[in-house]
Amino acid sequence: MSDQAEAQGLPDRTQNPAEGKAPEGEISKNAAKKAAKAAKLAAGKAEKANKGIGKSEAKMPTSKAPKKKIEGAALIGIDVSKEEDFPSWYQQVLTKGEMLDYYDVSGCFILKPASYFVWETIQNWFNDKIKKIGVRNCSFPLFVSEDVLQREKDHIEGFAAEVAWVTHAGNTPLEKKIAIRPTSETVMYPYYSKWIRSHRDLPLRLNQWNSVVRWEFKHPQPFLRTREFLWQEGHTAHLTEEGAAEEVLQILDHYAHVYEDLLAVPVVRGKKTEKEKFAGGYYTTTVEGYIPATGRGIQGGTSHCLGQNFSKMFNITVEDPAVRGDEKKPPLYVWQNSWGLSTRTIGVMVMIHSDNKGLVLPPRVAEVQVAIVPVGVTKATTEEERQALYKEIDELTAKLTAVGVRTESDLREGYSPGWKFNDLELRGVPLRLEFGPGESKGGFVTAARRDIPGKDGKSQIELKNLTTAIPELLDTIHNDLFRRADAQFREHRKQLTQWDDFVPLLNEKNVLLIPHCLTEECEDQIKDLSARKAEENSDVPQDARAPSMGAKSLCIPFDQPEGIEAGVTKCLNPHCERFAEKWCMFGRTSHPVPIRIKI
């Protein structure tokens, strides 16, 4: 299959105003005029009728510094750069790429079809995996009563400040206020107590796909920190600790594969420290990602062993199966897990792969994987010739669709190929196929990869190989996206043995693997020691100048390097007297210049 190898000497029909080149395929003046007119009209309409709705977007940007405009950026394109104004770039990529829109209730966002498709793909994949190990889907209510919510003290402390309360129905005050679930442990476990009557009922494995509400007062971030978010939450009960422990890792592995195999995002698997584990649980495992543009770590998904904490609170017991006859033994408290993966996945994917031309969608989660664009239609082309070309394109689309490639013919009238190329790039379509009289005659298509800009991403594919070459090329794109992101993560994962390197390397957008004692007290110290105040370093670039949180522990990676000798190796924190237990990964996690939206 011919991808990069044959990419020499191909026509560059790509318009790339960001690089200041004269576009070969101009935006048709007619289309540009229409678009401008429509935009004005729409803005006017919104103004008149919807007082502020859909306008928060316009107010949102963002850093105190003025937006860094990309020179020559097209009307429809991204007009700030990922490198210079990451938050504005992220917002533009999402909104102009038609993944998301801002909503007039702060902290809530609209998932448009392109991003919901990613979520549906994750749902289908994950459902298939969990059903194989006997997990069944179900649906528990959105609401939870106050006394049930507060049954497990440590747990509710983790959520109490963020719980949304319903107090009225119509004009009628409710007798007791009712919470909207921030997560469903306390919603579900009273019923586990009722349903689990014997060890034969174990393991009980339930999962639900729903939304939960955590009314955070920090700056909201689309997909990453939102007041309502979509997720799945699995809740299972087991007879033994071993049974629970095995499942915790099975699920974590599925989460890792969602990132790696669907989203082309590398993650590090590990365990959370005591400080960072799930409130009320026994231990938490996690997959941790990394955003190169900000140098921040990000929690990707967590699989918790709850131990017997909740089963004791909610009295979930079975008779010991080892009991014979009338022998008396105390009942056994079940072992429980809970595990969740949210639409945060989508935000991480966008932050990692997308670029200054817009979205870059990994092929396996792209609603449209391939778009075929007619090229070479000029004033000299007869209507008959044009129709014949369009028919050929539709046939190619049908062929690819038949082998399971999600393909669209882009036959929109009134737009030049260059305008369409830009638009497809903005929306992240992984592969563009150009097809014109030259291609038709030569029996090939010209393929342009979204992930490799310009000529390097171009190749010719013979029509006779189309149905095998395109799926292979899509796999190659996936693998290349993963490989590049993985290389960046590895490059920025530094293993340290000197405290003096800690803060400088942190400031250079790294996450840091250090020998650590794993105590909470020491973690707090490290956080303090690595926090950056607003007034410091006033001569460094804008992004690094912003005040930053200190480093938090991200996880204790399962994959432990050599070098820690028990009772010999010291914890890296110079103020800590303890010995190191493990290599622990630290990093900054919150984003430096949050997108501001009206609260």
Added chain:
Amino acid sequence: MSDQAEAQGLPDRTQNPAEGKAPEGEISKNAAKKAAKAAKLAAGKAEKANKGIGKSEAKMPTSKAPKKKIEGAALIGIDVSKEEDFPSWYQQVLTKGEMLDYYDVSGCFILKPASYFVWETIQNWFNDKIKKIGVRNCSFPLFVSEDVLQREKDHIEGFAAEVAWVTHAGNTPLEKKIAIRPTSETVMYPYYSKWIRSHRDLPLRLNQWNSVVRWEFKHPQPFLRTREFLWQEGHTAHLTEEGAAEEVLQILDHYAHVYEDLLAVPVVRGKKTEKEKFAGGYYTTTVEGYIPATGRGIQGGTSHCLGQNFSKMFNITVEDPAVRGDEKKPPLYVWQNSWGLSTRTIGVMVMIHSDNKGLVLPPRVAEVQVAIVPVGVTKATTEEERQALYKEIDELTAKLTAVGVRTESDLREGYSPGWKFNDLELRGVPLRLEFGPGESKGGFVTAARRDIPGKDGKSQIELKNLTTAIPELLDTIHNDLFRRADAQFREHRKQLTQWDDFVPLLNEKNVLLIPHCLTEECEDQIKDLSARKAEENSDVPQDARAPSMGAKSLCIPFDQPEGIEAGVTKCLNPHCERFAEKWCMFGRTSHPVPIRIKI
């Protein structure tokens, strides 16, 4: 294929205590003892730890009259009859059949895996259909601000009293209270105004699968009237009335097929009257079902044309595509539809097909379609023989699974075949296969249909035909379920031309097709005239004695009988002077003896 034809002379291993027969397969004493002990234990646990949770069930029954116990009903079975105490029967079928559990927030219910599987099956089927006509799934927020919610006055009037309001986050009062969506018209349409910029953006067709909250103060009913419910809501925008109208009917047809082809439930397609149409809409189409046990009509799903009402409120316009050059024409308001189908589907299915032994699930939505139960294992059976039999059963299960039949080997230890038969019947498994030494030697399985009790539902199926005969038999079961329900509905759909027949036929559990003027005023009169007061008819049986709502119009069926002559045929209401416009279907809709749960 041998199903009913060969059903003669087969052993009846079915335990059917409801008919007072001595069960051939006794509940093993051991299992019964264990079950009783476990039940007691669980009840005690719930009492201790969960103060009232999961106990509302026990309090719920129901009519003022004492429960009519089924003679000799087994411990695990349904102990009231569908005919004599429908509400208690419904509750028991759902809870003992493991479809649903009651929840400690009134009006909210837990959808257990068996019922959620039905919903997932509907989701997959419907998604496939709507994606073919270009509908895309998305996700809008749960919350809506007060001023947006109240934008369309008629619309909000329909929901205002039932809106749940969030006023606090943690201990912090919100600046403005926020509503939980009762439906998403007003959530979505401000963004339609923003997104629709040109006729090229039309049709815009979005759908979401979510839950909505309507805090009704009437008695809640599982699946039928719940304060939170799962549904899909489609919201589309079109350039022309014709485009919108075409889709309204396409969707209605899909709804009808969900009922008919998945749930084996017959429905009547029609249009709602002005009085019963969707608040704020232009017209509403509907599929209407019928519950034979209560004689009540039930709305199955609605597909609304909203006309231009909402587009005018939310200013959703496009430039007239007929405009040429600089010609001036006013912008066009788009035509909109919304359409929704909820988990009510599941309640209707259960009410129609299930019987006094428990659930009857139509095969296409049953999580387990076929259960294979070992039989003929006695004290004389060696461990080796038992293992060999179990191995054969697992092989049959694998064979059926391989051809897409959802099959389970029921190898639970400590339970007799009779106990398992009861349990499988309670849970509605459409087809039970019995397999013992006799079957093994003879090269066949003994099949027992859930929908036809006793010997008539039994047949032998040769093993060599298994993988074709079972799928065929499942289709036969589906078709027979539909046929029986359809016959009942037709029998109870009476066409009237004399008002004097109206109330008597209504009291005989019919829905009534009458010549009607279609005015609201007349509908109100008919409702009054047909309402039944508590004190009337005190000598009629308990069910008919209860006070009842008057008849409402259910729909104007698309399929209109002959016999209405414009300007000649009178409206059936004797107090109405108008001429009849159409045959209109009237019926009672609310349930006579609601399930009582603590509010």
